[in-house]
Amino acid sequence: MTLLLRLGAACGIACGVLIAVPAAVEAFTGETAPTSFLLGVSPAFGVPMLTATYLRQSQAAGRFGAIAYVVNLIGLGLFGGAAFTLNMVLFYLDRPVLVELMRGPTRLALLGSAVVFVAGTVMFAVSMARARVYPRALAWAYGLPLALFAVLAPLPDTPPISALHVLVGASLVWLSGAVWSAPVIPAARDHAPRSRVAL
Numbered sequence: 001m002t003l004l005l006r007l008g009a010a011c012g013i014a015c016g017v018l019i020a021v022p023a024a025v026e027a028f029t030g031e032t033a034p035t036s037f038l039l040g041v042s043p044a045f046g047v048p049m050l051t052a053t054y055l056r057q058s059q060a061a062g063r064f065g066a067i068a069y070v071v072n073l074i075g076l077g078l079f080g081g082a083a084f085t086l087n088m089v090l091f092y093l094d095r096p097v098l099v100e101l102m103r104g105p106t107r108l109a110l111l112g113s114a115v116v117f118v119a120g121t122v123m124f125a126v127s128m129a130r131a132r133v134y135p136r137a138l139a140w141a142y143g144l145p146l147a148l149f150a151v152l153a154p155l156p157d158t159p160p161i162s163a164l165h166v167l168v169g170a171s172l173v174w175l176s177g178a179v180w181s182a183p184v185i186p187a188a189r190d191h192a193p194r195s196r197v198a199l
Helices: 002-029 033-088 095-101 105-131 136-152 159-180
Strands: none
Touching: 002 033, 002 159, 033 105, 033 159, 105 136, 136 159
């Protein structure tokens, strides 16, 4: 379990860096193919991070925490796919083609994924605040910027949007540091009685 927590925390740090650093670069250069690539792959590292974050507080989070984790995980999967599409596919389309594409069901799919992600993120942040395993400031530093991040994702890249990306990346690194410093969880022992072999 300790190894899983550490791997999840390491993935969270990678996720935060892959969001913050390209966004900081884009504040000066605008969106580029390399920065879009890094942003597109960043959500993949968020899945292990979210799992490790939940495992760290699972006993204190209760039923609501479990539900919040599942909703957040589904939302992350959907929004991660949307982010991958935006940064790896739609980025390369000509403007007229992109405008025409966004008039169809693609727009609704992207918006729907953002809605589920926002709902799950807010729920998980509330579960973190209630469980009190992590500092409450950290819970809200996770929930509020990420929810705003999803809502503003369709907007063109601007310095304020880049600053929000950096804030999101920093909050994920902070949370991952808290997961990394979690106390060691002892391995489960087998308490089943041993059968005796008759001689």
